[in-house]
Amino acid sequence: MSSPTGHAARLALAVLLCALAMTPVAGAATPPAPDRGAAPWTARPAVGGSGTGGRPYFYLEGPPGTVLQDRLSVTNPGRAPVTVRLSGSGVRAGGEGVTGGGAGAGNWLRTAAEKVTVPARTRADVPFTVTVPAGATPGDHPGTIVVRGGDRTVGVPVRLRVGGPTLAALTVEDVTVSGRAIHYTLVNRGNTVLAPRIAVRADGVFGTLLRRGDRTLPVRVRPGQRVRLTEPWRDVPALDSATVRLRVTAAGGAHGEATARAVFVPWAPLTAGALLVLGAAGAGTYAYRRRRPRDRRPDDEERFGGVPGDEERPGGSPGDEERPGDEERFGGSPDGAGPPGDRQHSRSRHVAKAGAES
Structure with missing residues (x-):
């Protein structure tokens, strides 16, 4: 059975271990907090000799075959050095072409260095040249100096005018x-x-x-x-x-x-109207055909005992016509004008004559 003294010792040891765990180790380096308030680096045309006034873009002018010079300023206001890369381009920073043929000040531009490291709180001026080809077309040839550093890309416009006759079309x-x-x-x-x-x-x-x-x-x-x-x-x-x-x-x-x-053209109303007109025309045609009397077919007369082309005669049916010679055989006149008695008497004589000859 443990004594009260042993319990107290173990409790004191546990408290001491917790205190040591919560105390920072001497000499341990704490990472510096990021400088979130520092301004990002900038790139713009260098100021003039007086140091006052800023230019929003470069403007260069000269005849074909000349070499033009200027300077680009990269300013680093932060607390750590910044490394940037420089290049000339015939397109804008967003990728839009400056000319139809791809020629421009950016394509004829060369910087003094392609990679520049700017110390903290320092400005670096980078010279560059624009060599205008001897066969350059007179007029405007814009371009861009592209500056890339870290996760930023800045495009500084360059407007170059080549001397000579201009054409506005x-x-x-x-x-x-x-x-x-x-x-x-x-x-x-x-x-x-x-x-x-x-x-x-x-x-x-x-x-x-x-x-x-x-x-x-x-x-x-x-x-x-x-x-x-x-x-x-x-x-x-x-x-x-x-x-x-x-x-x-x-x-x-x-x-x-x-x-x-x-x-x-309002196609929806016209289409609906055309469908209504076609539906009404179809219904009218169907009703007209239902009400029109049917034509007699050629076999209707045969089914009802008639012959096509025969006309009804009073007192007899078709085919009851008297044939030639009937009047002579029965003692009647051709026009049937004799009385019924004479016809009967003529028939008797014919019968008697036929019996005598036999």
């Missing part, structure tokens, strides 16, 4: 009317970026159905680019035939026009 194509909208495509066939304006008009059989004056569209169409757009038309007619006209213009004398035909 814009067309509107593939105009269609579907539902409550007008669909069309704008094509920049020049060598300069255009901000198009559009005017819409629709004329029906009984007058104008839609008229909208010139207004600037919220798009910029780059050289060689095709943009598919939609013009809403909520008050479409229920029954009409319309001619839709679209006219587009842009700076530099660019203009284009296109038309399309649209027929508006």
Whole structure:
């Protein structure tokens, strides 16, 4: 049997072990809490010599065959170094092509380094060059400098204008009317970026159905680019035939026009009406055939004892005609005018004569 002293010792030992388990080990490193309030790194065009003012994009201009230079600033406001990768692209950050042929400032751009590590709370300026080919087409050639670091991607626009004669040309194509909208495509066939304006008009059989004056569209169409757009038309007619006209213009004398035909028919009511008319016509034809008297068939006379073509004669049935010679054999006249007695007497004489000869 255990003593009270042993129970007390065991209890004290258990309390001591629990206290040791809850006490942190000396020298154990506690992981630092993440700096959630730190701002992410940024990439933008480098500021000018005065250090004041910022540019939303790069703008470079020069004739074909020249080399243009500028600088990109990458700023790291965090507490840890950041490594970013730099590249030029002929497409926007979202993957949209800048030109129809794939040429642009991004394709002719080279950065001084493809990989840059920016220390904490530091800004790094990275030089880059744009080499304009000798055969570059005059006009606008936009591009993008793509900066990737961690889970972020930033695209900095580059607008390059190559010197030489410019051409502003814009067309509107593939105009269609579907539902409550007008669909069309704008094509920049020049060598300069255009901000198009559009005017819409629709004329029906009984007058104008839609008229909208010139207004600037919220798009910029780059050289060689095709943009598919939609013009809403909520008050479409229920029954009409319309001619839709679209006219587009842009700076530099660019203009284009296109038309399309649209027929508006309420198919549901017309289909229901056509079905009702066909049903009524079928019912009328059936009733008419039921009430019309039936024609006599050729075998009806044979079934009822007659011959086709025979006419009824008073006092006799068909086939009871007197044959030639009956009057002579029975002593009657051909027209049957003799009295019945004379005919009987003539028959007696014939009988007696025949008995004498035998």
